[in-house]
Every structure is written in C-alpha cells, then in structure tokens.
Amino acid sequence: MSFVESKIGPGESAPGPEKTPVLEIEDLRISIASAGSSFEVVKGVSLTVCENEIVCLVGESGCGKSMTALSVMGLLPRGVARVTEGKINYEGLDLLSLQSRELRRLRAESISMIFQDPITSLDPVFTIGSVLQEVVRSHRNVSRAEAKEIAVRALVQAELPDAADRLDSYPHQLSGGMRQRVMIALAIALDPRVLIADEPTTALDVTVQAQILENLRARQREREMGMLLITHDLAVVASVADRVAVMYAGEIVEEAPVEELFADPQHPYTQGLLRALPDISVSRAGLYSIPGRVPSPQTPPPGCLFAPRCEHVLDSCWEGNPELKREANRSLRCFNPQPFEVR
Ligand SMILES: Nc1ncnc2c1ncn2[C@@H]1O[C@H](COP(=O)(O)OP(=O)(O)OP(=O)(O)O)[C@@H](O)[C@H]1O
Ligand SMILES: [Mg+2]
Structure with missing residues (x-):
C-alpha cells in the first residue's frame, strides 16, 4: 500500500461541508433492453459532486460507471438504455426533465464530458481547430478571430505542444x-x-497518463470545477481524488474521503481492490486478484451482490441486499x- 499512500499529499483533504453541490444524482436507476429482455445496470445510485471537488467513481469493468456518466449528459444509447427512476440535478435544475435543446446547450456550457475513447470521439474528417472553433461559435456570440483565440487558449491550457500550429492538424496526425x-x-x-471524465487516461502510457491527470487537476482547481472522474485505477484515485465512490454491480458500495478510504477501507470489495494493487516494494510470488467475477446484470445473485466473492460472507448475506448506510x-x-488486513 506504500505506493498509493505516498501519493496522497499532505493538506489535500476533502473539501469541508461548506462546499456547494453542483451535481446531485439521486437514486438513479438505468435499465437496458436487449434481445427481448430488460435488466437494471444502475441500481439506485446517489452521488454528489461539489464545486472545486474531484469525486472518483471506481469499480471493475461493467459495473455501470459509464452508464451513470452518460445519463447525466443525456447521452445514454437510444433505444437500448434508459433512466427508469431518480433525479439528476445541476445547480438545482432537474436535467431529466429538460428538453433536448436545453440539454444540448447546458452540455457544452455548464457540464462537459471527456469520453473513454479519444480516438473515436474525434471526427477524422475535421481539423482540431475547426472542431474547437465550431464548438465555441455555436455557444458564444463571437467573431471567427475571437473563436480562434479561445480555441488556441484552450489548447494551450490543455498543454498541447505548439498549440497554435496544431489548429490545422487532423486527429490522425496526433498521438494518443x-x-x-x-x-x-x-x-x-x-x-x-x-x-465528467470517463477513463480519460486508460489508453495512454503511464508517463503521459500522469501528465494528463496533472493537467486536468490543475484546470479543475483553477476553475473550481466539480469533477466526476471515472476510473478503475486506484493509483489514479489516490493521486487526484477528494472523495471516492466505489461501485459494484450497479450500486455504490462504499463512499469516503480519499484518505479515509485508503487508510481504512471497510467494504470487502474495496479491500479486495486495494489488495489487488501491485506493490513494488514487496516481492510476491503472484498478484492478488478478487476471486470470481462481477455478476451478470441479467442474473444477479440473491441477497448482497458481492456475497459470491466475499471472504466474510455470512448466511444472512444471501437473504437480503444491505442498504447503503451513511455515518x-x-x-x-x-x-x-x-478490519482491513494487509497481506
Ligand atoms: N449498448 C449496450 N447494450 C447492451 N448492454 C450494454 C450496452 N452498454 C453497456 N451495457 C451493459 O451495461 C452494463 C454497464 O456498462 P458500463 O459501460 O456502464 O460499465 P463500466 O463500469 O463503464 O465498464 P468499463 O470499466 O468497462 O468502462 C454492463 O453490464 C454492460 O454490459
Ligand atoms: Mg465505462
């Protein structure tokens, strides 16, 4: 655990209770209709992101992280996934009740998202300058020259080398x-x-990943944005998060300020994720992995969804799913x- 702990700097505590919530997800449920059947992939998720705060949503592949993010943006795959229950509030505005036009406006100006896959997210036929300027001009009443200036400034802030000279580049001319x-x-x-950043660095090598995360965090802090960062990488969480929500099989199973989660992980799933982190200071015969797999959303186990993989499972765990209790x-x-035991 030393690797992760050493990355949490002193004084980087979670924001105090005086912070204002900017995004509030309440009891969100998302269903998928596929091949004639319908099943829930997000099961009552509640999550709050405050201004100037980074909340990390972590969990294994398929647990519903991207679905949660896409629902905030109103971008769930049409005809496949839909929100069946819950509320999503942005500064008091209920996003689920907005018309698509209002949502489109809000999407660029107030809430924006970085997707999991930058290669397919950029249209190969447009230069990056034209895409950026188009986004600016469709939301701001500015001249072409001003839009270009804003575009270059944004690229400089994102630390793209030779930003001004890159406006005429096509996506395929750039590295990942x-x-x-x-x-x-x-x-x-x-x-x-x-x-909202959904696995923004997964496809990149480790050094580039660190630079991109550093840049994202710097932009977030200077603008005091609320940020929801989705990742399955606990080392990323340790280096940037203020608070962490751990998701398993469509549910939040644990949520805590980052230092508390790493110092005292309480859910057996969180403990398993931490144990599965490679520790370069310890030589081991093999890496730990949590036994078993995430259950299919079509055939969830009875009782607690983590019971089939849990080393502390009791008979009663098969009888009902525990509630998320706040303390x-x-x-x-x-x-x-x-208690968590380091092995
Ligand atoms: N287009 C789709 N059609 C059918 N099922 C889907 C579709 N997209 C996602 N799912 C299912 O919804 C569930 C949640 O998927 P989601 O993409 O939110 O997972 P995730 O936590 O983001 O995983 P990853 O870490 O791999 O990105 C999964 O069981 C997945 O198989
Ligand atoms: Mg995803």
Whole structure:
C-alpha cells in the first residue's frame, strides 16, 4: 500500500461541508433492453459532486460507471438504455426533465464530458481547430478571430505542444496523448462548472497518463470545477481524488474521503481492490486478484451482490441486499464489515 499512500499529499483533504453541490444524482436507476429482455445496470445510485471537488467513481469493468456518466449528459444509447427512476440535478435544475435543446446547450456550457475513447470521439474528417472553433461559435456570440483565440487558449491550457500550429492538424496526425489533450481543450473551452471524465487516461502510457491527470487537476482547481472522474485505477484515485465512490454491480458500495478510504477501507470489495494493487516494494510470488467475477446484470445473485466473492460472507448475506448506510462523512453497504488486513 506504500505506493498509493505516498501519493496522497499532505493538506489535500476533502473539501469541508461548506462546499456547494453542483451535481446531485439521486437514486438513479438505468435499465437496458436487449434481445427481448430488460435488466437494471444502475441500481439506485446517489452521488454528489461539489464545486472545486474531484469525486472518483471506481469499480471493475461493467459495473455501470459509464452508464451513470452518460445519463447525466443525456447521452445514454437510444433505444437500448434508459433512466427508469431518480433525479439528476445541476445547480438545482432537474436535467431529466429538460428538453433536448436545453440539454444540448447546458452540455457544452455548464457540464462537459471527456469520453473513454479519444480516438473515436474525434471526427477524422475535421481539423482540431475547426472542431474547437465550431464548438465555441455555436455557444458564444463571437467573431471567427475571437473563436480562434479561445480555441488556441484552450489548447494551450490543455498543454498541447505548439498549440497554435496544431489548429490545422487532423486527429490522425496526433498521438494518443495529444488527442486526449484536444479532448480536454474541447471540454474546458466554454468554462463549464462540471467536468465528467470517463477513463480519460486508460489508453495512454503511464508517463503521459500522469501528465494528463496533472493537467486536468490543475484546470479543475483553477476553475473550481466539480469533477466526476471515472476510473478503475486506484493509483489514479489516490493521486487526484477528494472523495471516492466505489461501485459494484450497479450500486455504490462504499463512499469516503480519499484518505479515509485508503487508510481504512471497510467494504470487502474495496479491500479486495486495494489488495489487488501491485506493490513494488514487496516481492510476491503472484498478484492478488478478487476471486470470481462481477455478476451478470441479467442474473444477479440473491441477497448482497458481492456475497459470491466475499471472504466474510455470512448466511444472512444471501437473504437480503444491505442498504447503503451513511455515518459521518462516509457510506457503507455491508452486513459484516471487517478490519482491513494487509497481506
Ligand atoms: N449498448 C449496450 N447494450 C447492451 N448492454 C450494454 C450496452 N452498454 C453497456 N451495457 C451493459 O451495461 C452494463 C454497464 O456498462 P458500463 O459501460 O456502464 O460499465 P463500466 O463500469 O463503464 O465498464 P468499463 O470499466 O468497462 O468502462 C454492463 O453490464 C454492460 O454490459
Ligand atoms: Mg465505462
């Protein structure tokens, strides 16, 4: 654990209770209709992001992180996934009740998103300058020259090398890291209050990943944006998060300020994720992995969804799913929490 702990700097505590919520997700449920059947992939998720705060949403592949993010943007795949229950509030405005035109406007100006895959998110037939300027001009009443200036400024802030000379480049002429910087520029060009980043660095090598994350965090802090950062990488969480929500099989199972989560993980799933982190200071015969797999959303187990993989499972865990219980500044969904043992 030493690697992760050493990355949490002193004085980087979670924001105090005086912070204003900018994005509030309440009891969100998302269903998928596929091949004649319908099943829930997000099961009552509640999550709050405050201004000047980075909330990380972590969990294994398929647990519903992207679906949660896409629902905030009104971008769930049409005819496949839909919100069946819940509320999504942006500064008090219920996003789920907005018309698509209002949502489109809000999407660029107030809430923006960096997607999981920068390669397919940029249209190969447009130069990055034309895409950026188009975004600016469709939301701001500015001249072409002003739009160009804003576009270059955003690229400079995203630390794209030779930003002004890159306006005429096509996406295929840029490296993966550069493309992701263009995505960041697109996301921050209009000064949104909320930024959602879905695995923004997964496709990149580790050094570029660190630079991009550093850049994202710098932009977030200087603009005091609320940021929802989705990742499955706990090292990323340790280096940037203020608060962490751990998601498993469509549910939040634990939520806590980052230092508390790493110092005292309480849910057996969180403990498993931490144990599965490679620790370069310890030589081991093999890496730990949580036994078993995330259950299919079509065939969830009875009782607690983590029971089939849990080393502290009790008979009663098969009988009902525990509620997410809030205590002080953290939440936990578990019938039988046990102290974390480093092995
Ligand atoms: N277009 C789709 N059609 C059918 N099922 C889908 C579709 N997109 C996602 N799903 C299912 O919804 C569930 C949640 O998917 P989601 O993309 O939110 O996972 P995730 O946590 O973002 O995973 P990852 O870490 O791999 O990105 C998964 O079980 C997935 O198989
Ligand atoms: Mg995803």
